[in-house]
Amino acid sequence: MAVFDHIPMGEEGLKEIHQWLDDWVGKNKAVARKEIIGRSPDHWDIPAIFITNEALPSEDKQIAVITLGRHGQELGARVVGPEIIRYLCSSDAEEIRKTQVVIVLPVVNPEGFVSNEFRSSMTSLTKTERLVLGGLFKEFPPDMMIDFHSLGKTAGSKYDRGDMEVIIPANTTRWAVDEQVHQYVAQEMQKAAEFEGWPYEVHTLEDLATYYFGDTKIGNMPWTTLKEKVYLLHMQDSYDNYHIPEEDQYTNYTCGPAYLKWHTLVFGMETNHYALSRASDIALSGLVPCTSLLKMGSTRLPWEKDKGYPVNILHGDFRISIRPLGKNTTDRRASRIKIWNERNNFNLPQREMVDHETTIARVRYFGRDLPMEFALCLRMRQNNIKSITTRGKEVQFETFKDSCSTFVYVPALMERAGTIEFIIKHPHR
Numbered sequence: 549m550a551v552f553d554h555i556p557m558g559e560e561g562l563k564e565i566h567q568w569l570d571d572w573v574g575k576n577k578a579v580a581r582k583e584i585i586g587r588s589p590d591h592w593d594i595p596a597i598f599i600t601n602e603a604l605p606s607e608d609k610q611i612a613v614i615t616l617g618r619h620g621q622e623l624g625a626r627v628v629g630p631e632i633i634r635y636l637c638s639s640d641a642e643e644i645r646k647t648q649v650v651i652v653l654p655v656v657n658p659e660g661f662v663s664n665e666f667r668s669s670m671t672s673l674t675k676t677e678r679l680v681l682g683g684l685f686k687e688f689p690p691d692m693m694i695d696f697h698s699l700g701k702t703a704g705s706k707y708d709r710g711d712m713e714v715i716i717p718a719n720t721t722r723w724a725v726d727e728q729v730h731q732y733v734a735q736e737m738q739k740a741a742e743f744e745g746w747p748y749e750v751h752t753l754e755d756l757a758t759y760y761f762g763d764t765k766i767g768n769m770p771w772t773t774l775k776e777k778v779y780l781l782h783m784q785d786s787y788d789n790y791h792i793p794e795e796d797q798y799t800n801y802t803c804g805p806a807y808l809k810w811h812t813l814v815f816g817m818e819t820n821h822y823a824l825s826r827a828s829d830i831a832l833s834g835l836v837p838c839t840s841l842l843k844m845g846s847t848r849l850p851w852e853k854d855k856g857y858p859v860n861i862l863h864g865d866f867r868i869s870i871r872p873l874g875k876n877t878t879d880r881r882a883s884r885i886k887i888w889n890e891r892n893n894f895n896l897p898q899r900e901m902v903d904h905e906t907t908i909a910r911v912r913y914f915g916r917d918l919p920m921e922f923a924l925c926l927r928m929r930q931n932n933i934k935s936i937t938t939r940g941k942e943v944q945f946e947t948f949k950d951s952c953s954t955f956v957y958v959p960a961l962m963e964r965a966g967t968i969e970f971i972i973k974h975p976h977r
């Protein structure tokens with residue numbers, strides 16, 4: 549059974565959820581704590597629940613943030629947060645607690661909740677969200693972020709009304725195969741949901757923009773956005789604290805700026821509070837894709853060196869990429885953020901197989917954030933990489949594997965701007 553078998557409504561409903569959070573955290577002190585991280589304009593608390601295994605060092609943990617209920621009348625999102633919190637305190641989530649700090653904001657917009665009105669924005673973050681999330685992220689820049697919404701009988705999609713549930717790889721770009729990575733993860737989430745009996749679709753943010761702003765009449769959907777890849781993100785300002793300045797810039801989800809600032813893995817979710825008439829069904833159907841994603845954050849995906857969310861290809865692609873360095877998760881996050889913010893100052897890294905036993909790789913950095921440290925990573929079809937040299941000297945490297953290839957991971961340090969070249973010696977095959 550789900551935590552809530554009804555949708556809490558109005559002031560009483562908000563108090564009911566806040567009370568449940570207090571009771572739950574009280575009973576699960578070993579793994580959960582509550583912090584009030586802000587207040588709504590009408591002075592309701594905005595609580596965040598932190599769930600982790602406190603006995604293990606935070607330096608080794610990923611940061612995952614789950615926000616819910618930013619659009620006040622999207623009733624389904626109200627019951628999913630408590631369900632996720634309950635799951636995270638269960639024995640099934642032990643591995644997640646060991647390797648992650650998960651922060652759940654069950655009701656981001658209490659004002660909208662109480663009035664059962666939108667009281668938010670479809671195109672930018674609200675001032676309250678910027679302050680509350682900006683403050684939280686100063687200490688906890690997320691590696692993964694998911695924002696829960698809910699579709700209704702008429703709200704949401706203009707062409708498929710009343711029934712749809714959707715996983716949205718939101719606010720990502722095509723930089724560094726991010727679109728592929730987000731789609732890979734979304735499809736894993738979708739499979740997990742289907743296995744439990746919940747039919748989800750995977751839509752991009754562009755698909756969603758089209759059907760949110762389309763027309764309900766048959767034949768009246770805008771078609772240009774379906775034909776073309778729309779770079780909605782390019783208009784966002786990532787240099788403010790947590791801000792997208794102009795009103796007409798599109799970020800339906802709270803996670804847009806996180807991708808741009810920290811290369812966070814970002815998802816939007818749309819549950820459905822019309823087709824699923826039982827609150828417990830909404831809670832469970834929302835929970836499943838979320839647990840699938842959280843579990844992925846505690847495993848190693850095939851192209852990643854370490855366990856964690858797949859956020860480490862910062863430039864290039866699966867075959868040659870620039871990646872962060874660091875002895876633990878916190879160091880790698882800092883390195884990731886530094887490189888990500890300099891990504892426009894790297895050339896696309898280059899590789900060339902000059903003979904059957906030699907591959908040369910080159911990276912050019914022309915920025916000013918020096919010294920620049922990064923790892924160059926190549927996917928090789930050869931097994932036993934013999935040596936890697938740069939400027940005539942052999943360098944240390946690591947390897948890791950997927951099912952059919954070997955990745956070489958070479959730390960690099962550039963004291964000044966220019967080009968660095970690596971010569972990789974490998975067996976003939």
Ligand SMILES: [Zn+2]
Pocket residue numbers: 619622697698
């Ligand atoms: Zn919404």
